[in-house]
Amino acid sequence: MRLRKLIAAAGIATTVAGFGLVNAGEASAFSVDCSNYNACLYYNSAAYGYGAYYEQQPNIPDYAGLTFRAGNNGSSGAGVAVKNHAAAVDNRWIGNFTIYYNSNYNCSVACQTIGANTRVDLNASVKNNNASGSFG
Numbered sequence: 122m123r124l125r126k127l128i129a130a131a132g133i134a135t136t137v138a139g140f141g142l143v144n145a146g147e148a149s150a151f152s153v154d155c156s157n158y159n160a161c162l163y164y165n166s167a168a169y170g171y172g173a174y175y176e177q178q179p180n181i182p183d184y185a186g187l188t189f190r191a192g193n194n195g196s197s198g199a200g201v202a203v204k205n206h207a208a209a210v211d212n213r214w215i216g217n218f219t220i221y222y223n224s225n226y227n228c229s230v231a232c233q234t235i236g237a238n239t240r241v242d243l244n245a246s247v248k249n250n251n252a253s254g255s256f257g
Contacts, residue, residue, distance in 0.1 A: 184253065
């Protein structure tokens with residue numbers, strides 16, 4: 122009887138510990154760098170842990186001269202130009218955020234719209250081909 126209680130208690134402890142590890146793993150897979158009402162562009166996609174980020178608040182017609190910085194998801198890409206190097210976006214704005222292939226919000230070649238409060242890897246048309254970004 123005592124052995125059965127010990128085995129049952131060990132099983133419960135393992136289940137609880139296992140549950141805790143799963144949650145900790147999921148939480149550590151992505152850590153928010155962005156403030157609410159902003160968008161963050163990430164140097165890497167989800168598969169590579171996101172890495173460095175650039176936090177955007179106003180519309181930016183040309184990412185030239187802007188660089189990624191190390192954040193909660195690592196430093197891979199820190200110091201690299203934002204223009205033509207973004208792989209993922211975390212949109213923490215209450216509306217849509219759009220990434221454009223061309224500067225000045227020109228979607229004639231390609232663009233991708235990310236819905237409110239959504240984090241995505243950029244599609245093949247704009248991944249590492251991002252020149253501008255706008256809210257709304």
